[in-house]
Amino acid sequence: MRAYILRRLAQSVLVVWAVTTIMFFMFRVMPADPTAILLERGLTDEARQALLERWGLTGSLWDQYIAYLGNLLQGDFGASFFYRKPVWEVLFPLIVNTLWIAVPGLLLGAAIGAAIGTAVGWARRGGKLERSGIFLATVIRGVPNFVIGIALLTVFSSTLGWFPGFGMGDPGETTGFARYLTLDFLHHLTLPLVAVIIYFLPENLLLMRSGVVENRTEDYIELVRAKGVPQRRVAWHAARNSMLPLITWLFPALAETIAGIVVIEIVFSWPGVGRELVLAVTRQDYPLAQAAFFLLAVMIVLANLAADLVYGKLDPRVVYK
Amino acid sequence: MTVAPDPAPVPGPVSSSGATPITIRGRSPWAAAWDSLRLMMRDSFALIGVVVLSVFVVLAVLAPWLAPYDPFQAMMTEAGRLNRLSPPTAANPFGTTGFGQDVLSQFLYGFRVALMVGLVAAVAVGFISTLFGVLSGYFGGLVDDVLMRITDVALSIPTLPFAIVAVALLGPSIENIILVITILFWRNGARIIRSAVLTEKERVYVKWARAAGASHFHIIMRHILPNVFRVVFLWITMSVAFAILTEASLSFLGLGDPKAISWGQMLNTAFSSGNLRTAWWWVVPPSVALVLLVSSLYLIGRAYEEQTNPRLRRR
Numbered sequence: 001m002r003a004y005i006l007r008r009l010a011q012s013v014l015v016v017w018a019v020t021t022i023m024f025f026m027f028r029v030m031p032a033d034p035t036a037i038l039l040e041r042g043l044t045d046e047a048r049q050a051l052l053e054r055w056g057l058t059g060s061l062w063d064q065y066i067a068y069l070g071n072l073l074q075g076d077f078g079a080s081f082f083y084r085k086p087v088w089e090v091l092f093p094l095i096v097n098t099l100w101i102a103v104p105g106l107l108l109g110a111a112i113g114a115a116i117g118t119a120v121g122w123a124r125r126g127g128k129l130e131r132s133g134i135f136l137a138t139v140i141r142g143v144p145n146f147v148i149g150i151a152l153l154t155v156f157s158s159t160l161g162w163f164p165g166f167g168m169g170d171p172g173e174t175t176g177f178a179r180y181l182t183l184d185f186l187h188h189l190t191l192p193l194v195a196v197i198i199y200f201l202p203e204n205l206l207l208m209r210s211g212v213v214e215n216r217t218e219d220y221i222e223l224v225r226a227k228g229v230p231q232r233r234v235a236w237h238a239a240r241n242s243m244l245p246l247i248t249w250l251f252p253a254l255a256e257t258i259a260g261i262v263v264i265e266i267v268f269s270w271p272g273v274g275r276e277l278v279l280a281v282t283r284q285d286y287p288l289a290q291a292a293f294f295l296l297a298v299m300i301v302l303a304n305l306a307a308d309l310v311y312g313k314l315d316p317r318v319v320y321k
Numbered sequence: 322m323t324v325a326p327d328p329a330p331v332p333g334p335v336s337s338s339g340a341t342p343i344t345i346r347g348r349s350p351w352a353a354a355w356d357s358l359r360l361m362m363r364d365s366f367a368l369i370g371v372v373v374l375s376v377f378v379v380l381a382v383l384a385p386w387l388a389p390y391d392p393f394q395a396m397m398t399e400a401g402r403l404n405r406l407s408p409p410t411a412a413n414p415f416g417t418t419g420f421g422q423d424v425l426s427q428f429l430y431g432f433r434v435a436l437m438v439g440l441v442a443a444v445a446v447g448f449i450s451t452l453f454g455v456l457s458g459y460f461g462g463l464v465d466d467v468l469m470r471i472t473d474v475a476l477s478i479p480t481l482p483f484a485i486v487a488v489a490l491l492g493p494s495i496e497n498i499i500l501v502i503t504i505l506f507w508r509n510g511a512r513i514i515r516s517a518v519l520t521e522k523e524r525v526y527v528k529w530a531r532a533a534g535a536s537h538f539h540i541i542m543r544h545i546l547p548n549v550f551r552v553v554f555l556w557i558t559m560s561v562a563f564a565i566l567t568e569a570s571l572s573f574l575g576l577g578d579p580k581a582i583s584w585g586q587m588l589n590t591a592f593s594s595g596n597l598r599t600a601w602w603w604v605v606p607p608s609v610a611l612v613l614l615v616s617s618l619y620l621i622g623r624a625y626e627e628q629t630n631p632r633l634r635r636r
Contacts, residue, residue: 135620277486
């Protein structure tokens with residue numbers, strides 16, 4: 001077990017290094033020249049040189065790469081061209097904002113999806129409930145997340161005026177964590193959160209339904225049924241065993257959510273990492289874009305690692321080699 | 322003393338005498354593909370998907386003849402002013418955009434972009450992931466090791482953020498969007514197909530074919546491929562859906578090809594010009610078309626999923 005964890009850790013470090021390298025060369029080798037945007041015309045040669053040195057753009061590509069890796073190891077992501085301050089200072093508060101819609105959205109989507117999925121999986125094969133459940137879930141799964149966002153925004157914000165559709169609200173006097181506990185914040189949180197839930201629900205539903213269908217013909221279910229346990233409780237037995245794939249799926253899904261939530265953050269102008277990535281790209285603020293991308297990649301690697309480890313804890317049949 | 326092996330009892334792939342060659346010869350990949358398609362069509366939900374998809378293909382092909390105007394042409398009122406945000410009228414059945422362009426024409430041209438992205442991505446992703454999946458699953462060894470390491474890294478790359486950065490750096494054009502989509506989605510496909518090939522090559526009949534002297538090429542074409550077709554089709558269907566969604570998302574984020582009108586771009590312009598609420602005629606058509614298209618693909622994909630997982634089949 002320990003050897004397995006160590007090997008997986010080493011593998012994860014390797015993957016992070018590879019992603020970092022790909023990203024570095026992508027940003028430097030691509031047609032768009034990062035220095036062109038940075039250097040305003042009319043600069044003297046000395047001023048230009050000083051600027052280049054300050055942003056770590058001097059020397060050969062290889063030197064730049066080594067310097068970049070060295071800085072990364074020390075937690076130095078460089079400074080944003082646009083904000084003129086360290087990238088980390090810009091991104092750190094945004095991570096929290098993204099997690100605020102990603103984590104509850106994913107958990108609620110999974111819980112509601114699993115509940116309905118169990119009902120659909122337990123329903124009579126080919127019956128009305130099963131067929132309409134599958135059909136609706138598949139169709140809703142095909143709704144792009146910005147269409148969900150636009151629909152919610154148009155109906156509940158602009159037409160009915162029940163919820164604000166822009167940003168996180170005015171922090172006012174409150175600072176630090178207290179701002180997340182105000183009613184105003186929750187009011188702003190509602191629509192983007194619902195959008196994430198709707199985005200994730202169908203996939204969970206279908207996954208859970210497949211699990212329940214696979215389990216319902218197993219011998220242990222027959223046994224429980226033979227003991228005279230009420231239907232509802234029997235379904236619960238099947239559901240519990242079907243949750244395994246769902247739970248492992250949750251970790252990579254969290255990583256993909258944080259990445260995929262970009263679009264929802266844009267629709268609701270929610271100040272998260274994804275929205276900042278899009279803004280940084282359009283402003284050609286490469287250090288910021290690079291760091292935001294790196295952050296998202298690291299989250300995916302960590303999530304995959306966690307999934308592998310948790311799966312073994314939950315399923316005694318899994319043997320680590 | 323050695324006896325020269327008698328060639329007669331060894332049923333080679335070319336020999337056509339006796340009962341054994343039938344199992345050795347396997348199935349033609351085309352026949353297997355056709356069978357797979359027919360099985361899928363038996364699913365009524367998948368049939369709905371196929372019907373919607375066919376209508377979309379027809380509209381995409383006929384778009385230039387059906388569209389009443391050039392999608393970029395600005396409409397003028399009789400007074401010679403720009404006809405902005407006009408609700409549906411006889412002249413503009415779907416109204417006009419905030420820049421006075423005909424929504425119906427833009428909408429119809431959108432079919433072309435969506436289906437072209439989907440089609441090219443399907444061919445590219447389908448070909449690359451099948452090639453790598455089969456090679457690494459069948460031969461194993463170094464090919465497999467290298468491929469698995471590459472996909473390990475590739476799977477850790479956040480999809481949409483990568484697409485955003487890559488398209489922004491390469492320049493927003495339809496070719497670059499398709500290139501990025503191909504880079505992104507071959508990886509999962511290769512892995513899925515590889516594991517299907519791994520199970521298939523351990524089957525007894527494959528070993529028999531091998532023992533009977535069938536070549537690797539023959540075994541792959543007539544034994545392995547026909548049996549992993551459902552997995553390949555499932556993956557192709559899903560990649561078409563992902564490709565269309567990715568193009569739409571990129572366009573919605575303002576990274577679409579400025580020379581081709583896509584549904585994502587229409588929504589982006591409506592959204593960023595602040596006309597979401599008033600100009601429903603501008604927002605509803607591209608949204609509905611996207612939902613119909615992607616859902617149809619998922620309905621088809623679901624039918625293959627049920628087929629590839631025997632435990633899900635009706636008993």
